[in-house]
Amino acid sequence: MKKIAVFASGFGSNFQAIIEAVAQGTLQAEIALLVTDKPGCKAEERARDNNIDVFAFNSKEYENKKAYETAILQQLRQRGVDYLILAGYMRYIGPVLLENYPMHIINLHPALLPSFPGAHGIADAYNHGVKVFGITIHFVDEGVDTGRIIDQFAFHSEGHESLDEIETHIHQLEHQHYPTTINKVINA
Numbered sequence: 001m002k003k004i005a006v007f008a009s010g011f012g013s014n015f016q017a018i019i020e021a022v023a024q025g026t027l028q029a030e031i032a033l034l035v036t037d038k039p040g041c042k043a044e045e046r047a048r049d050n051n052i053d054v055f056a057f058n059s060k061e062y063e064n065k066k067a068y069e070t071a072i073l074q075q076l077r078q079r080g081v082d083y084l085i086l087a088g089y090m091r092y093i094g095p096v097l098l099e100n101y102p103m104h105i106i107n108l109h110p111a112l113l114p115s116f117p118g119a120h121g122i123a124d125a126y127n128h129g130v131k132v133f134g135i136t137i138h139f140v141d142e143g144v145d146t147g148r149i150i151d152q153f154a155f156h157s158e159g160h161e162s163l164d165e166i167e168t169h170i171h172q173l174e175h176q177h178y179p180t181t182i183n184k185v186i187n188a
Contacts, residue, residue, distance in 0.1 A: 003031075003080050003082050004018075004031055005032055005079070005083075006086075007086045008088045009037055009089050011088070014087035014175065014178055016046055018031065018085065018087065018179050019050050022179075027182055028183060029182070031050075032053065033075060034053070035089075036055075037089070037091055039058060055071075076101075082104065083106065084140075087178070105140035106150070107145070109145050110122045110135055111124070111134070112132065113138060117145035122166060131156060133154065133155060134152055134170075135152065135177065137177070137178060153176075
């Protein structure tokens with residue numbers, strides 16, 4: 001069974017969806033580690049509630065990105081992690097992890113790439129007035145949301161929904177499709 005590490009920076013609702021999918025058997029993997037750059041966040045609480053090891057770090061305690069990614073890599077290697085799963089991790093992945101996990105880092109983006117990359121994909125799409133919203137699951141490379149697309153899932157807007165309603169629908173798509181898509185990739 002493949003071992004995954006989930007990276008999250010906040011609330012962790014997609015992390016929770018992954019935990020539940022593993023428990024239900026729709027994601028055949030072992031969650032070996034949660035990596036978070038926000039010690040004390042809700043995602044960390046979710047990990048501890050489910051007996052999942054946590055590596056929580058404060059980037060300011062390291063000299064640079066290379067230093068904290070090297071510390072993360074050591075944690076990943078100790079646990080024999082096969083894939084890195086980004087679930088609301090709000091840091092760019094640098095060369096240390098990219099070189100050690102080529103085509104083994106998966107990200108979830110809340111817009112239909114290549115449109116609306118970056119941290120505010122939902123709001124950017126909404127403010128642009130798009131009629132089709134969705135999510136993109138892709139491999140991570142050195143760019144910002146530029147990696148090879150694995151899959152996309154979309155829905156049409158009726159045009160009268162609030163931003164909050166669109167965000168809720170996006171999160172439903174994420175929770176439904178991210179774990180099953182991860183499963184397809186890691187168990188291909």
